[in-house]
Amino acid sequence: MNAxxxxxxxxxxxxxxxxxxxxxxxxxxxxxxxxTTERAxxxxxxxxxxxxxxxxxxxxxxPTLSGITSRIAQREQKSIxxxxxxxxxxxxxxxxxxxxxxxxxxxxxxxxDYRDGIEGxxxxxxxxxxxxxxxxxxxxxxxxxxxxxxxLLLQIVGVAFGATIVIGVVGGxxxxxxxxxxxxxxNLAAEAIIGGDLHRRMPIDGSDSEFDRQSxxxxxxxxxxxxxxxxxxxxxxxxxxxxxTPLARLRHRLEGALSPxxxxxAVQTELRAGLTQVDDLLDLFAALxxxxxxxxxxxxxxxxxxxxxxxxxxxxxxxxxxxxxxxxTLEFECCEPIPMRGDKExxxxxxxxLLENAARHTPIGSxxxxxxxxxxxxxxxxxxxxxxxxGDADQMILRRRFARLENSRSTPGHGLGLSLVDAVxxxxxxxxxxxxxxxxxxxxxxxxxxxxxPTIALRQHDRRAV
Amino acid sequence: MRLLIVEDDGxxxxxxxxxxxxxxxxxxxxxxxxxxxxxxxETVFDAIILDRMLPLINGMEILARLRAVGxxxxxxxxxxxxxxxxxxxxxxxxxxxxLVKPFAIVELNARLNALMxxxxxxxxxxxxxxxxxxxxxxxxxxxxxxxIIILQPREFMLLSELMRNANRIVTRTMxxxxxxxxxxxxxxxxxxxxxxxxxTKLNSGFDTDLIVTVRGAGYMISxxx
Numbered sequence: 001m002n003a004x005x006x007x008x009x010x011x012x013x014x015x016x017x018x019x020x021x022x023x024x025x026x027x028x029x030x031x032x033x034x035x036t037t038e039r040a041x042x043x044x045x046x047x048x049x050x051x052x053x054x055x056x057x058x059x060x061x062x063p064t065l066s067g068i069t070s071r072i073a074q075r076e077q078k079s080i081x082x083x084x085x086x087x088x089x090x091x092x093x094x095x096x097x098x099x100x101x102x103x104x105x106x107x108x109x110x111x112x113d114y115r116d117g118i119e120g121x122x123x124x125x126x127x128x129x130x131x132x133x134x135x136x137x138x139x140x141x142x143x144x145x146x147x148x149x150x151x152l153l154l155q156i157v158g159v160a161f162g163a164t165i166v167i168g169v170v171g172g173x174x175x176x177x178x179x180x181x182x183x184x185x186x187n188l189a190a191e192a193i194i195g196g197d198l199h200r201r202m203p204i205d206g207s208d209s210e211f212d213r214q215s216x217x218x219x220x221x222x223x224x225x226x227x228x229x230x231x232x233x234x235x236x237x238x239x240x241x242x243x244x245t246p247l248a249r250l251r252h253r254l255e256g257a258l259s260p261x262x263x264x265x266a267v268q269t270e271l272r273a274g275l276t277q278v279d280d281l282l283d284l285f286a287a288l289x290x291x292x293x294x295x296x297x298x299x300x301x302x303x304x305x306x307x308x309x310x311x312x313x314x315x316x317x318x319x320x321x322x323x324x325x326x327x328x329t330l331e332f333e334c335c336e337p338i339p340m341r342g343d344k345e346x347x348x349x350x351x352x353x354l355l356e357n358a359a360r361h362t363p364i365g366s367x368x369x370x371x372x373x374x375x376x377x378x379x380x381x382x383x384x385x386x387x388x389x390x391g392d393a394d395q396m397i398l399r400r401r402f403a404r405l406e407n408s409r410s411t412p413g414h415g416l417g418l419s420l421v422d423a424v425x426x427x428x429x430x431x432x433x434x435x436x437x438x439x440x441x442x443x444x445x446x447x448x449x450x451x452x453x454p455t456i457a458l459r460q461h462d463r464r465a466v
Numbered sequence: 467m468r469l470l471i472v473e474d475d476g477x478x479x480x481x482x483x484x485x486x487x488x489x490x491x492x493x494x495x496x497x498x499x500x501x502x503x504x505x506x507x508e509t510v511f512d513a514i515i516l517d518r519m520l521p522l523i524n525g526m527e528i529l530a531r532l533r534a535v536g537x538x539x540x541x542x543x544x545x546x547x548x549x550x551x552x553x554x555x556x557x558x559x560x561x562x563x564x565l566v567k568p569f570a571i572v573e574l575n576a577r578l579n580a581l582m583x584x585x586x587x588x589x590x591x592x593x594x595x596x597x598x599x600x601x602x603x604x605x606x607x608x609x610x611x612x613x614i615i616i617l618q619p620r621e622f623m624l625l626s627e628l629m630r631n632a633n634r635i636v637t638r639t640m641x642x643x644x645x646x647x648x649x650x651x652x653x654x655x656x657x658x659x660x661x662x663x664x665x666t667k668l669n670s671g672f673d674t675d676l677i678v679t680v681r682g683a684g685y686m687i688s689x690x691x
Binding site for chain 2: 282283286290317318319321322323325345348349352355356359360
């Protein structure tokens, strides 16, 4: 049952069913036309006979028998009534007038064919009327043209039916062939990708057809997967690389502390330093976990209403003293309330990361400026400094995990800050842009006030008021 | 302090028991949820340190059952590194505090001590005095030897957190959580800077410093320095 249904859904059977249905509709249409036309034509002959009969017997007044005879003779001469034959017989069936000779039909209409032996009529109609005086008048008419027309009509319908079937079958096969080929192309590409050719893409012929658009969508999906896989690969190797160095250092330290020449106090110093190194590593893991948590999108459950302007002002107030103590200045500018939906904790971390980046990678004496404004249903946060800035080529690098520019190798940090900023912005359906501030670096974060991505249903336990 | 440690990892449990013992606590260890429920209802503890991931019955379930039988012993929940949602879950289930593994023992100890100062039912007092310093939490006013000291809102929160825990260490992380509501550790020394500004305001015109910096642990407000 199920198998049948699936088979019926194949392209070829859909085309066949469509062809057969189309042919049947054409055929029944032909039959309907045939029947209607045939009936209409026959009726026309009958009406002509009836009209002629009225003319013979009633017009302008009922004629005598000799009058009828002369009318018959008269009308048989005329070409206008040449398609009608006349026969008048007396009460006992003897011939009185008219050229037609035939066996007398019954009163009323009847069909004629070649067996009636009337000269020139293979198919016809007869109308017989009994006169009041007992004579019988028979009118016959040829319906050959009707038959011929019917024949013609049958032929036309037949040919049309045949043509429909041929067109249907050929068209169906061609259509299913085309579709099959396109699907085969997609299948082949998919098989190749499954087989390991990860850079293979769905075929596109540039026609902008439905198939092309579908292929393009599939290709975009494949690109995204490719990007994610590349990211994953890079992250794993980066983690391995970034962890090995501090772990090796830690090992040296522990090994050194085991030396018999170390005093207890020296060992304790070494251990304390080792502990700091371990804490740094744990920080790195926490940051990594946080990024993957954010990227998995699970945090959308934590979205709530918040006042972005107040959030940023609060952070600026909190950080300004520390930044000023370090010899830099921090300014914050925002003159409107900006209510939005978002994850408060993550947004705090985004802002803090940008602020700390600016504070850490600029020379002493630099000015950091945070600007926040709202336009087009979008909040724009700009963190700009007048430090040394970065080159264009470095802008892409910075977003990657563990990305650290050569000249910042010596400053503390693990290169995950901007990755987290990027991930948090994307979680909020926003974007991050790094630009040259001339001088310095200008980071622009745009966050839609109402995220358009569907919000994951709030979990029961997550009724946090933000 | 009499403590119950519920932790299934033997090495961690042993380490915690030894370290907390050295700090002067009396410690009992339980390795699984069933046993923990039994011990917790059998003996009176000052606080329970509860691991979230446990065999048989998990930490959340134990917490719920303890609270269901009316046991209001303060519970400090431990969880593995990571998800923020877990913390919210734990606090909503009735945990009094929450700590992410791995952590420093001083952090754990400071938090346990902080738990002790709040009897779960009693309200906070509105006025706290430490030496000649007096803070009125309702009027949001600070006086030292009768003289009013003007503080920024954030400095007031910082001071009140220290005052509520007078004579006990308050760690940097605790201050970040309770004063700023930050659940991560910024690299900038915001706590240090704000403490230093607060100190300057409190001490100007006086010769004793009430805020003690405890190296490697945190801060403490105390009258006897």
